[in-house]
Amino acid sequence: MTQQPRVVIVGAGPAGVRAAETLVAAGVRPVVLDENARWGGQIYRQPPANASFERSKQALYGFEARKADALHTTMATLLPHLDYRPDTLAWACGRGRLDTLHAGREIGVPFSHLIIASGATDRVLPVPGWTLPGVYTLGGAQVALKSQGCAIGRRVVLAGTGPLLYLVAYQYVKAGAQIAAVLDTSALSQQIAAAPKLARQPATLAKGLYYMGWLQARGVRIERDVKLAGIDGELHVRAIRWQASRRSADSETLACDAVGLGFGLRPETQLADLAGCRFRFDAQNRCWLPELDAAGRSSVPGIYLAGDGAGIAGADAAELAGRRTTLAVLDDLSIAHPRGANLPDVASLERRLQRIAIFRQGIETAFTPPADCASQWPDGMTVCRCEEVDAKTLRHCIRSGAASEINRLKALTRVGMGRCQGRMCGEAALALLSAETGKPLEAVGRLRSQPPVKPIPISPALYADGVAAIPEEARDE
Amino acid sequence: MNKPLHYDVAIAGGGLVGASSALALAKAGLRVGLFERRFCGAQASGVNYGGVRCQGRPAEQMPLAMRARRVWDRLPELIGIDGEFVVSGHLRLARKESDLAALERWAQMAREHGLEAQLLGGETFRRRYPWLGTAAIGGSLCASDGHANPRLVSPAFARAARAAGADIREQTELSEISHDGTRFQLRAGELHFTSDWLINSAGAWANRIAASFGETVPMKPIYPNMWVTEPLPLFITHNLGVYGGGVYARQVARGNCVVGGGRGQGDGEYGQPSTDTTRAVMRDACALLPALRGALLIRTWSGVEGETPDSNPVIGASRAVPRLLHAFGFSGGGFLLAPGVGEVLADLVVHGSTATPLEAFAIDRFATVSTPSLHAL
Amino acid sequence: MPGISYPPDSSDERGPQFVRIAELRRMPLTFVLDGRTVSALNGDTVLTAILTQQRQVRQSEFSGEPRAGFCLIGACQDCWVRSEDGTRLRACSTLLAEGMRIVTRGAAWDVNAGLAAGAASIISAASTTSPDGTAP
Numbered sequence: 002m003t004q005q006p007r008v009v010i011v012g013a014g015p016a017g018v019r020a021a022e023t024l025v026a027a028g029v030r031p032v033v034l035d036e037n038a039r040w041g042g043q044i045y046r047q048p049p050a051n052a053s054f055e056r057s058k059q060a061l062y063g064f065e066a067r068k069a070d071a072l073h074t075t076m077a078t079l080l081p082h083l084d085y086r087p088d089t090l091a092w093a094c095g096r097g098r099l100d101t102l103h104a105g106r107e108i109g110v111p112f113s114h115l116i117i118a119s120g121a122t123d124r125v126l127p128v129p130g131w132t133l134p135g136v137y138t139l140g141g142a143q144v145a146l147k148s149q150g151c152a153i154g155r156r157v158v159l160a161g162t163g164p165l166l167y168l169v170a171y172q173y174v175k176a177g178a179q180i181a182a183v184l185d186t187s188a189l190s191q192q193i194a195a196a197p198k199l200a201r202q203p204a205t206l207a208k209g210l211y212y213m214g215w216l217q218a219r220g221v222r223i224e225r226d227v228k229l230a231g232i233d234g235e236l237h238v239r240a241i242r243w244q245a246s247r248r249s250a251d252s253e254t255l256a257c258d259a260v261g262l263g264f265g266l267r268p269e270t271q272l273a274d275l276a277g278c279r280f281r282f283d284a285q286n287r288c289w290l291p292e293l294d295a296a297g298r299s300s301v302p303g304i305y306l307a308g309d310g311a312g313i314a315g316a317d318a319a320e321l322a323g324r325r326t327t328l329a330v331l332d333d334l335s336i337a338h339p340r341g342a343n344l345p346d347v348a349s350l351e352r353r354l355q356r357i358a359i360f361r362q363g364i365e366t367a368f369t370p371p372a373d374c375a376s377q378w379p380d381g382m383t384v385c386r387c388e389e390v391d392a393k394t395l396r397h398c399i400r401s402g403a404a405s406e407i408n409r410l411k412a413l414t415r416v417g418m419g420r421c422q423g424r425m426c427g428e429a430a431l432a433l434l435s436a437e438t439g440k441p442l443e444a445v446g447r448l449r450s451q452p453p454v455k456p457i458p459i460s461p462a463l464y465a466d467g468v469a470a471i472p473e474e475a476r477d478e
Numbered sequence: 479m480n481k482p483l484h485y486d487v488a489i490a491g492g493g494l495v496g497a498s499s500a501l502a503l504a505k506a507g508l509r510v511g512l513f514e515r516r517f518c519g520a521q522a523s524g525v526n527y528g529g530v531r532c533q534g535r536p537a538e539q540m541p542l543a544m545r546a547r548r549v550w551d552r553l554p555e556l557i558g559i560d561g562e563f564v565v566s567g568h569l570r571l572a573r574k575e576s577d578l579a580a581l582e583r584w585a586q587m588a589r590e591h592g593l594e595a596q597l598l599g600g601e602t603f604r605r606r607y608p609w610l611g612t613a614a615i616g617g618s619l620c621a622s623d624g625h626a627n628p629r630l631v632s633p634a635f636a637r638a639a640r641a642a643g644a645d646i647r648e649q650t651e652l653s654e655i656s657h658d659g660t661r662f663q664l665r666a667g668e669l670h671f672t673s674d675w676l677i678n679s680a681g682a683w684a685n686r687i688a689a690s691f692g693e694t695v696p697m698k699p700i701y702p703n704m705w706v707t708e709p710l711p712l713f714i715t716h717n718l719g720v721y722g723g724g725v726y727a728r729q730v731a732r733g734n735c736v737v738g739g740g741r742g743q744g745d746g747e748y749g750q751p752s753t754d755t756t757r758a759v760m761r762d763a764c765a766l767l768p769a770l771r772g773a774l775l776i777r778t779w780s781g782v783e784g785e786t787p788d789s790n791p792v793i794g795a796s797r798a799v800p801r802l803l804h805a806f807g808f809s810g811g812g813f814l815l816a817p818g819v820g821e822v823l824a825d826l827v828v829h830g831s832t833a834t835p836l837e838a839f840a841i842d843r844f845a846t847v848s849t850p851s852l853h854a855l
Numbered sequence: 856m857p858g859i860s861y862p863p864d865s866s867d868e869r870g871p872q873f874v875r876i877a878e879l880r881r882m883p884l885t886f887v888l889d890g891r892t893v894s895a896l897n898g899d900t901v902l903t904a905i906l907t908q909q910r911q912v913r914q915s916e917f918s919g920e921p922r923a924g925f926c927l928i929g930a931c932q933d934c935w936v937r938s939e940d941g942t943r944l945r946a947c948s949t950l951l952a953e954g955m956r957i958v959t960r961g962a963a964w965d966v967n968a969g970l971a972a973g974a975a976s977i978i979s980a981a982s983t984t985s986p987d988g989t990a991p
Contacts, residue, residue, distance in 0.1 A: 036929065038950070043928060049950055052898025053881045060877075093753045100753045107757065122930040134910045134923030135872055141927035148927075149903045150878030177876050236921055237872065237910040259872070269930075386925070386933060389917045403633065409517055412524060412629040420708055420776050420932035425925065452751060456708065456774035456932060458943055459760050468757050471740040475755075476723030477702060477810050478534050478570070609966065708935075709916045713966045733916060769966045772943050774935065 006334050007111055009034065009099065011091050011272060012118035014042015015316045016308025018076045019323030020116050020330075025082045026339035027331050032084040032110060034091050034101060040076045042120055043140060044316045045069040048148050061147055063172065064208050068316070093452035094276040097303075100452070105460050114303050114330050117273050118323060119310035121266040125425050126374055126432070128160070129231035129382045131262060135238030139263025143169045152178035154259020158241050160184040160229055162368040163265040164209050170221060171212040180221050181257050184243055186264070186371045188226035198363030201356050205317075228371070232260055264370040266313045267428065274450035276304050282443035285365050286312050288428075289447040295351070297326030298333075305330055318357040325350040375429070375436035384433070385426040387419020395430060399437040406446035407431055420456050423448045485511035485645070487827055488664055488673035490652055490687055491680035493523035494628075495805045495812065497635035497646075498549075498820025499677050501556065504642035506828050511671060512636070512644055513664070515651035519632025522681055522812070525781035527704060527726060527738040528628045529717055530814045532593055533568045533620035534584070538790065538838035539815070540591035545834055546818025547622065553631070556817075557638040561631035562731065568623030569607075569716040571614040571766070572599075577721040581618040588620075595620040609713050613765045614720075625717045625728045628813060635817070655690055657799050675801045675827050682746070682784040684792075684806030688841070691798045696844050697807050700785045701742040701749035705756055705778040709733030713769055725762040735770065737763050742780030749780035785809040786844075793819060793839035795826070803827070804841050872923055873906040887939075887956040895951050902927065902934050902946035905959060912936060912946055912959055937964065 008024055010017045013035035024031045033040075039047045045062065048054035058066040076085075086103060091110070093100040099110040123138035130136070137145070137153050139161060145151045152173060158181050159170050170183045199206045216223060230242040230252055242254045267288060274280070278291040279300035290312050297305045307326040308319035328338050328347055338346070345353075378384070380393035394414050404410040407417075407430060416430045417423030423430070427448050434445040487503050489496045492514025500512045512518075530550055532543045554560050572578040578599060585595040598606065599616030607614075640646045647666070654665040655676065664671040678687045682699045714729035725739035739762060740755035756778050764771050786792065789809040796802035803826055805819050812819075818834070825832035875896075882897040888908055895904035902924050905912050911921035912934050924934035927947045934946040939956040941964075 037948075048878070049898040049900075052896075054878050054898055055880065056877060095753065122926060122928065132915075132920065132922065134912075134921050136925065138926045138931075141925060144927040145873060145903070146876075149873075149898075149900065150875060151873040151903055151907070152876050154872060155874050178874070237923070386922075386931070389915060403637065406517075409520070412520070413633065418777070420774065420935070421930065422777065425931050425933075451777050451779055452753065452756075453775065453778065455929070456776045456935075459707070459764060459770050459773050459775050468761055469754065471724045471755070471758050471762065475700075475739075475741040477738070478719045478721070478723045478726060708964075710964045711962050711966050772941050773964060774943055 006113045008032070008114045008116070008330065009110055009112040010116045010118060011099070012042065012120055012308065012310065013037070013040035013076065013085070013087075014118060014120050014308060015045065015072060015319035016118035016120075016310070016323035017042070017116070018072050018079075019320045020118060020307060020327040021079055021083055022075055023324050023327035023339065023344065024330070025079050026341060026344055027336050029331075029334075029336065030083055032086065032112075034089045034099070034110065035085065035087045036090050038087050040085070040087070041069070041073060043144070045072050046144060046148050047073065048150075054150070056150070063175075065316070072320070090455060090457070091272060092454045092457055094272050102457055105458070112303070114305070114334065115276065116305045116307060116326060116330065117276070117310055118306070118308045118319070119269040119272055121268050121309035121313055122424060123263040124265045124267040124370065124428060125262070126161075126264050126370060127378065127382060127384055127426075127429050128229045128262065129379055130233060130238075132383050132386055133232055133234050133238050134236065135234070135259045136232055137259065137261055139163070139165045139169055139261045142259075142261030143172065146172055146176055146178070152176070152259070153261060154238070154257065155179060156181050156257045157259045157261060158182050158184060158255060158257040159261040160241065160243075161263040162187040162370060163263060164364060164368065165263055165265075167209060167212040167216065169261060170216055174216065174219060174221060182222040182224060182255055183216065184227045184229065184241070185223065185225045186227055186229065187368050191369065192367040195363040195367035198359050199367065201363070202360040205360065228377070265368060266309060268310050268312060270310065271422070271450040271454045273299060273304070273306060273310075275452055275454070277301050278304060280447055283312060285362065287370070287442060296329035297322060298329055314354075314357055314361050318354055318361075321350050321354050321357070325354065373436070375432035378433075384429045385416040385419060387421050387426075388415040390414055390416045390426075392433065395433050396437060399434060405434070405438050405440070407434060407448050408446055410434060411448065417448055422450070422454075482663075482670035482672050483511070485509045485671060485673040487511070487675040487677060488662060488671060489513065489677045489679060490655065491678070491684065491806075492518035492636055492646065492648065493521055493679060493681050494519060494632045494635060494816035495523075495681075495808075495819050496677065496679035497632060497639055498817045499679060499805070499823045500639035500644040500646065500820075501635055501642055502820045502824035503827060504639050504644040506824055508827070510639070510644035511673065512639065512646045513650050513652050513666060514636075514646070514648045517633070517648050518636035518646065519628070522781045522783045523632035523816070524629050525704070525779055526628050526783070526810075526813050527702070528625045528728065528736060528813065529568070529623075529719075529726065530563060530626050531568045531620075531623045531717060531719070532814065533570050533588070533595060533618065533623055534719060535811070536790070537587050537591075538835075539811075540588065540593070541834050542793075542815055542818055542822065542836075544591060544593060545821065546815045549817035549821065550626075550814070557631070557634040559630060559634050561626045561634060563624060563626035563631075564731065565622060565624040566728070567619050567621040567716040568719060569617045569619050570719045570721055571610070571617040572721050573613055573615065575615070578616050581721055585618055593620065593622070609767065609769055611765050611768050619716065623717060626813075627730070635820075655687055657691070657802070662802075675803065677823055678802065678804045679806060681806055682782040684784065684804065688804060691796060691802060693796060693798050693841055695786060695792055695807060695841060697784045697786050697792075699744060699746050699782050700810065701744040701780040701782060702738055702810055703740045703742045703751050703755040703759065703778070703780055704736065704738045705751070705759070705775050706737070707735040707770065708774040708776050710735060710773055714767065718766070720766070725759055725766060727763060727767060735767075735773070739763070744780065744782055746782065749782045751778035751780045783808065783810050783812075791815070791819075791839050792841045793822065794836045794841065797842050870910070871907045872910040873903055875907060884951060884953045886951060886954060889958060889960050899951045900947055901936065901944055901949045901951050901955070901957060904951040905936070905946060905957065909959070914960060916962075
């Protein structure tokens with residue numbers, strides 16, 4: 002190599018940490034950019050440091066305590082061998098350079114090879130009343146407990162679908178919080194039908210069944226195959242309403258002061274988009290994902306993806322993919338793969354990833370988000386939280402023929418134009434487009450990312466260092 | 479064998495110029511076919527700054543600008559929506575005394591064209607605009623100027639043109655354009671059309687069409703850099719510009735501040751914002767508007783515009799082919815002008831002439847030698 | 856609806872949203888919330904500190920409706936608050952510091968904070984529920 006490689010990893014969750022571990026073992030010193038204050042990502046999120054948080058890893062992570070601890074310890078031992086930058090937001094990606102923000106200061110981070118391990122957020126589908134204080138994502142409900150020792154309310158209902166529903170309920174009840182009900186929009190029959198594929202990861206399946214059985218044994222109310230109707234309250238959550246869809250059209254109401262809402266996970270792909278990666282529609286993830294080869298290389302030379310940010314597959318797969326993708330980076334750098342007891346080879350990694358991939362198919366069958374929810378949304382329901390755009394506005398625009406594609410819909414109605422840039426409303430807007438036009442999800446467009454990936458403050462510190470003046474020929478009025 | 483569909487006027491390019499031409503011509507009773515390879519108003523017309531501004535234009539643009547400005551007052555009647563057009567006034571700021579002198583000279587010229595601008599400075603200026611940074615010592619206020627939402631206005635013109643009977647064909651790229659001696663022959667994939675007139679309003683890509691008739695223009699693509707803040711309490715009362723350029727800013731009714739300045743980058747097809755430029759403009763914008771400090775910047779973007787060496791558009795008849803009208807190269811100043819250009823082009827088609835002087839916009843003013851068209855006339 | 860018993864108003868409306876169920880043995884901190892001095896614990900995020908006191912974090916700039924965050928991981932951007940000196944803070948990803956002065960009511964942005972003295976002609980935000988905010 003004529004030039005020193007500069008390998009940068011965005012994200013310090015399971016994928017990012019294992020990528021860093023593999024690089025360091027091969028003699029490379031990567032830069033690791035972490036938006037959070039401490040490594041661990043979401044699932045292995047650590048409480049704030051230096052604040053006397055006392056709970057053991059067992060208490061925080063349950064059955065995953067050993068994995069969490071291993072990941073945390075690995076990163077701790079890696080620290081002297083890499084450039085770890087916490088509280089650092091990578092907000093734009095140009096050719097060979099990331100723009101990052103840390104403590105109000107702007108720092109350009111050049112790279113020759115970039116591993117994007119940006120993880121995921123909850124997949125959010127709106128329910129009438131979902132903007133009320135007291136409604137949080139399922140992941141948010143978990144973070145409140147794990148990272149802050151808080152329940153999101155005194156009387157919590159968890160609603161939506163996905164394995165997280167049962168895990169969070171278990172964690173809450175175990176910690177002494179009150180779960181008034183678990184409302185799963187998926188039917189038990191779906192979960193049973195998925196059993197053969199789920200059995201490919203027997204330990205994971207066993208844990209899921211354990212959580213369900215444990216909750217049932219403690220009399221926690223679990224309703225399946227529900228149709229969520231709305232969340233009621235004036236200034237905050239007071240109750241949640243649903244229909245037990247197959248049995249009757251009657252609506253049920255349950256008093257509560259908090260709702261944890263989630264329908265699985267969605268990958269964070271904005272940086273990959275800004276980096277110029279080509280995307281393809283993935284039916285299983287129900288969204289557009291960066292095109293990747295089997296090793297995690299994107300369509301842009303030098304840009305790689307691993308973990309949930311490349312497609313939802315869970316924490317175990319993220320660790321494996323972080324390793325696997327980094328071996329491809331090493332190949333591309335003509336650097337030998339590191340060998341060692343804790344450093345599996347490509348064949349072993351790919352075998353395990355393949356097993357998990359089949360398991361994931363099972364998860365998607367067991368916990369499919371409700372199919373026709375878009376047509377049920379009342380006109381008055383807010384779809385875009387940031388801009389307060391309701392379903393009626395979107396339907397009107399689509400039905401008038403003015404927009405049949407998401408970026409056009411955004412330009413005309415403002416959906417997705419707010420601070421969250423479509424993270425919370427994108428799924429819903431696409432679902433509405435699909436429902437109203439009759440076109441499948443992959444035919445109604447892909448929401449284009451624009452920098453900054455997250456809002457940045459307009460701050461003098463951002464431009465303090467050597468920012469050039471606007472050239473004469475570009476001085477428009 | 480199917481006869482090709484015939485239009486009186488074919489329009490290549492569905493931006494604001496093309497769409498407003500289509501509307502004006504359809505209302506005059508002509509059969510119009512507009513061809514847009516993507517979506518109407520999605521390119522420069524949809525992503526520009528949104529300034530509706532006569533102030534600051536060179537003398538040769540004034541008659542066209544004044545005419546266009548009158549169309550803006552009739553938006554609801556023409557296109558059914560107001561396009562969020564606000565007559566906020568345009569305040570063109572001076573940073574030094576010589577700027578004020580230049581603004582005064584411009585105001586005198588503008589007065590001759592019927593446009594009023596008021597010079598402000600000193601204590602009056604400071605008291606009136608406490609939210610302006612001290613770098614601005616005064617300015618020229620053109621009260622009849624304003625701003626609007628380009629995302630809404632351009633597609634609305636296309637919709638109105640369709641409602642008036644024009645054939646608006648989106649996602650339809652013209653693959654071949656030629657003249658057979660009598661009429662224009664147009665192909666879009668398998669589809670075949672003919673027309674008596676052709677309007678070349680293909681924006682930053684209009685040179686390709688011009689080239690196919692042997693008359694190119696030294697136009698280059700530019701990528702104006704834009705960004706927008708989160709919604710803020712209303713405090714910027716005018717559309718703002720700075721004499722000598724560099725940064726321009728406006729605040730919409732919902733509170734977001736749209737700030738432009740400098741250049742992004744691009745490949746001629748798509749424009750991308752530049753983070754370096756964004757930072758430079760942040761600095762200049764904070765000097766201009768100290769209240770922006772700490773507010774959140776939530777999005778940056780760019781687009782592709784065609785810039786000519788004299789920053790004037792190309793508008794008017796082809797020198798090579800009869801009944802070919804060009805209207806492109808607006809160099810970043812097309813949003814105000816475009817609805818007026820539509821009327822002017824309709825004049826040329828329907829009446830053969832227009833009262834609005836266009837000599838300064840002639841396609842052959844750049845003294846390039848035009849090569850003969852490959853297609854015999 | 857018959858049979859539904861909502862938690863009684865007085866304990867509910869002004870009560871906190873978040874409930875501390877673990878990690879209670881942390882060092883106490885005080886901060887100022889909408890002008891009132893209140894307490895929190897070291898290690899709280901600004902969001903936790905606010906929501907263990909009340910049920911809202913901000914008011915929507917369009918409808919004035921209350922919001923209290925949503926995702927807690929810095930994705931939804933629904934928990935931006937400001938401190939009295941005008942600094943914007945994303946509550947869920949900012950640790951509370953002793954003495955912070957947080958504003959959750961009225962305009963999320965104080966134009967005056969960035970200006971020189973004498974900003975008399977600022978138009979205040981279209982907030983229907985807040986009597987304070989910038990002078991017209």
